[in-house]
Amino acid sequence: MNQQQDTDKAEEGATALIALDWGTSSLRCYRFDAAGKVLEQRSHPWGIMNLPAAEDADQPDCSGQHAGFRRALHKACADWIAAAPEAPLIAAGMVGSKQGWCEAPYLTVPLAPDRIGRKLTRVETGIGGPLYIVPGLLQVSTLPNVMRGEETQVIGALAQWPEKEVLIGLPGTHSKWVRVSNGRIAHFDTFMTGEVYGALCAHTILGRTMQRDPSQASDEAAFVRGARVAQTADGNAGVLSTIFSSRTLGLTGELLPTAQADYLSGLLIGHEIAALKQLLATAHDFSPQRLALIGDAALCKRYRLALDLYGVGPVTLAQQATEHGLWKLARHAGLVA
């Protein structure tokens, strides 16, 4: 495994901020100059559920409680820290969860995004200065909702648009749909679409008849066919029922084994968009003037396709939202000028 990807060559600028996007399965690191420009970035597989194991070459301070976190930070950024020991460290994502390095308590929505940067949780790293961890957001409700990491992307994307009401979609393992209204994060919904898709493919009978060739392009026609289901009369049966068609269309010879994964992906995303549309229809205090997507390009393409089918859009794709957000949070926190 290629454990380090230097996507930008290191440049000779002075480091003003070291920022981490530290999730469940990966650790992405950004080195900024004083103007907020990313000088260098790195990606490692050391998410909080996959921290590096101890090695003989470990520094003495990479032991004890939370040793895995210190070890990951050291392996990822020791050279940056050594070259700029005064540069502040900031991190967003699951690193602030109960299972993370240090719990950064949730802030409740609605709230103004610039409040988030003023509520960072400080943890001593033993490697250079302290690390400031961004809090997640909590929506108190009969069915509560939480996010960690996406708030940073939302903050990074928001500056780009003048509209007062914006709907931001963050497709992924757990898709988030965030309503921003008059400069406040007003409401958000979560759909476990990505994780459910993975579990259905890997751990149910639906996966048994699928054939997937990673070298092949995805089957867009199968995706669209699946995505349409939720808007038909058959879709009324709900996703617990419609997913069975991924198998039965195979049994009847109407869906090739190589098309079943894309069909199921479309089917689930279609149900998500159909439900989103219904939620928006009953949200009388929210009329978005812009719809934006943040995330993996291939996944955003799928969501844009499904949104089109349901007449929701047009869609803006937000770029570099994470790094913009980390920089802005560091500014709100007073870590950088």
Next chain:
Amino acid sequence: MNQQQDTDKAEEGATALIALDWGTSSLRCYRFDAAGKVLEQRSHPWGIMNLPAAEDADQPDCSGQHAGFRRALHKACADWIAAAPEAPLIAAGMVGSKQGWCEAPYLTVPLAPDRIGRKLTRVETGIGGPLYIVPGLLQVSTLPNVMRGEETQVIGALAQWPEKEVLIGLPGTHSKWVRVSNGRIAHFDTFMTGEVYGALCAHTILGRTMQRDPSQASDEAAFVRGARVAQTADGNAGVLSTIFSSRTLGLTGELLPTAQADYLSGLLIGHEIAALKQLLATAHDFSPQRLALIGDAALCKRYRLALDLYGVGPVTLAQQATEHGLWKLARHAGLVA
């Protein structure tokens, strides 16, 4: 593992039929007398995905293609067959699927149940006489539906009731809801509720915060709380969204780790019943005068509770549907008088 359970003591009646309920994970065997009374029954874990391995003591005919099926039949019923070599053999369930001993092609609905027994597929066993395999049912549609095994339970239960229109629910890994109208199996729907529940508990983040104590009774209050969700405004977000509350209610301290599995079970079953209710509301040609459940007693109890919450019922529980159905199919086939 206790591989053989003799739930009835062998009696001295003459064997008129040996019948098998042969599914994915188990093989249940029934020995009938000429009056259709079950003299003896056995249950083994040798479902078609878990056939017994070869042993030194195997009979010579337990080799070659389909050896695992012959081996299972031999281990399960060799004594019955030896004592009554003329008794016919019948089997229903996944043994008739593509992955089974011999594919028994689907019959399409709507159809009269007594047609099923006239379309059995014969396979030579090499152990006593041939085995007659019951076909599954196929519903041709934009989203096709299939069943294997449940048709036998429906036939077994049907004789008990005089009503012209009956809705039969078969909760399980894949729940089936079968509409019987004027003596014909008219329509059926499938919900993958049980399998999705298992995959979510074992293979997603929802399972990570669950604590389950098999020695404890299930938490009915948590089940009911989950089952109500689909009928609230929050339920409009759909099951891909509402399931996340099993985790977030835990994070906010509103749902104990020990209650999360029952809550999630209720939530999924509630979504199934809500969707069923909507399907029935638009089925203008079907007004059931009776609602019956067939299946595991504890699971039927859960479904009855959820049906009550949604004002669907009253519910009849059908008993011994599988063995009644196998006997009736053998009669329709002319295998017994």
